[in-house]
Amino acid sequence: MPSKSTRLTFAVLATGAGVFSMLQSLIAPALPTVQHALHTSQSTATWVMTAYLLSASVFTPILGRVGDLIGKKRTLVAVLVTVTIGCLLAALAPTIGLLIVARVVQGIGGALFPLSFGIIRDEFTPAEVSPSISNLSAVIAAGGGVGMVAAGPIVAALDYRWLFWLPVGIVAVTTLIALRYVPESPSRAEGRVNWLGAVLLSGWLVALLLPLSQASQWGWGSARVIGLFAAAVLLFALWLLAEARSRSPLIDLRIMRLPAVWTTNATALLFGAGMYSIWSFLPGFVQTPSSAGYGFGASVTAAGLLMLPMLLAMFCSGVLSGRLEPVLGAKKLLTTGAALGAVACGFLALWHDEQWQVAVAAGIFGLGIGLAFASMANLIVGSVPAEQTGAATGMNANIRTIGGSIGAAVTSVLVTGHLQPSGLPYASGYTHGFTLLALLCLAAALAALLVPVQRARRVSGTPRASSEEGSRTEAKPGAMMPR
Numbered sequence: 001m002p003s004k005s006t007r008l009t010f011a012v013l014a015t016g017a018g019v020f021s022m023l024q025s026l027i028a029p030a031l032p033t034v035q036h037a038l039h040t041s042q043s044t045a046t047w048v049m050t051a052y053l054l055s056a057s058v059f060t061p062i063l064g065r066v067g068d069l070i071g072k073k074r075t076l077v078a079v080l081v082t083v084t085i086g087c088l089l090a091a092l093a094p095t096i097g098l099l100i101v102a103r104v105v106q107g108i109g110g111a112l113f114p115l116s117f118g119i120i121r122d123e124f125t126p127a128e129v130s131p132s133i134s135n136l137s138a139v140i141a142a143g144g145g146v147g148m149v150a151a152g153p154i155v156a157a158l159d160y161r162w163l164f165w166l167p168v169g170i171v172a173v174t175t176l177i178a179l180r181y182v183p184e185s186p187s188r189a190e191g192r193v194n195w196l197g198a199v200l201l202s203g204w205l206v207a208l209l210l211p212l213s214q215a216s217q218w219g220w221g222s223a224r225v226i227g228l229f230a231a232a233v234l235l236f237a238l239w240l241l242a243e244a245r246s247r248s249p250l251i252d253l254r255i256m257r258l259p260a261v262w263t264t265n266a267t268a269l270l271f272g273a274g275m276y277s278i279w280s281f282l283p284g285f286v287q288t289p290s291s292a293g294y295g296f297g298a299s300v301t302a303a304g305l306l307m308l309p310m311l312l313a314m315f316c317s318g319v320l321s322g323r324l325e326p327v328l329g330a331k332k333l334l335t336t337g338a339a340l341g342a343v344a345c346g347f348l349a350l351w352h353d354e355q356w357q358v359a360v361a362a363g364i365f366g367l368g369i370g371l372a373f374a375s376m377a378n379l380i381v382g383s384v385p386a387e388q389t390g391a392a393t394g395m396n397a398n399i400r401t402i403g404g405s406i407g408a409a410v411t412s413v414l415v416t417g418h419l420q421p422s423g424l425p426y427a428s429g430y431t432h433g434f435t436l437l438a439l440l441c442l443a444a445a446l447a448a449l450l451v452p453v454q455r456a457r458r459v460s461g462t463p464r465a466s467s468e469e470g471s472r473t474e475a476k477p478g479a480m481m482p483r
Helices: 007-026 029-039 047-070 072-092 096-123 127-155 162-181 195-218 223-245 257-285 300-306 307-329 332-352 355-381 386-416 427-448
Strands: none
Touching: 007 029, 007 047, 007 072, 007 096, 007 162, 007 223, 007 427, 029 047, 029 127, 029 257, 029 300, 047 072, 047 096, 047 195, 047 386, 072 096, 072 386, 096 127, 096 300, 096 355, 096 386, 127 162, 127 257, 127 300, 127 307, 195 257, 223 257, 257 332, 257 355, 257 386, 257 427, 300 307, 300 355, 307 332, 307 355, 332 355, 332 427, 355 386, 386 427
């Protein structure tokens, strides 16, 4: 746990990251309300989610790297100010166009994740780093759950605009406290921002994620989808070439090739596919009228309450992960978390006729999310040099998002591929979808088994890599290599 001298810093980081995570899921249940209030179409309203996803994907690794170079506190404060402005714009937006722009601005807050992990690594004592990262990961994971649970009551009691008014006040106060009390990290990377790499990274991320999020409307065989996928492949190749040749790469590809890093990222890709798909489709499943042969006809608020076991479980297991990691090792916790996700999705594929069954499955998946989030962050932070923390953790978050987009797109095909005359999906579509997600989480657990057991010790301020035995040996900062 953080010491007395670092508790305020941790509170600031947790508040900022938690609010951003909440904003990611808070608006999803309210999209029909937004569509009606702003007199727009359903396809246009979905851009409220898509714009946020694309913006976060672009800015998370780039600003993580900027923080490594110019100072994490300075970048953190700038990002918090930007999120405040984005929430204010969204709360006041008179048109869907301005609301989409506001969501782009809010998406810049994705950089709060890597910046927060970097500040913890730089400022906290060695004994505080791992549990603090686990606790912060628990807050990040739980933030998405809070969004799903809270959206219905807020919209029902107030108005959808309060989904943004409330974060305005919270983030504004957090910004002032951060400016006054969060110390500037002494660890700085050398070099400059590789803007060519940043442009190419942004290009291939947008070209990949945009068709994944819109393919159900555009059609998988449409020229736009195929053309964007082709552009993503080309831009990705150019990005790799530019980064390999750069003296100051945005993302150091040598770091990404470290065994502990690439195996953790592979697990993040697969687990993210399952996690984000559950978040996207399970509320829709329980809101489906029982006349469809399944579902419970739940309201937005009732659907959120059915997700409450997931919220509580992911927070508790994330906090507990910090206590278990020194004993069991982050690898075992990551493997267990992914396996629990597979169990939960398999349970849903077989049993989903009663509300308690959905609640139990949600709770099991929540346990898996909490363990997986915390252990992923600890594995990445413990495997890279201090000056690469922001960029490396930013890419890990991005890879998890890419996995989520792929998983959601494929699950959407299974769920909506065959519709009843009423326009609702058949129960078999959801069953096939849950089965796919179980297989993806199982693959994530198998990928986690490839993560090498690490032993490293650190000098003051440098985080340790996790060890199955919990033992540590002396090493220079950033020199931790898997056995």
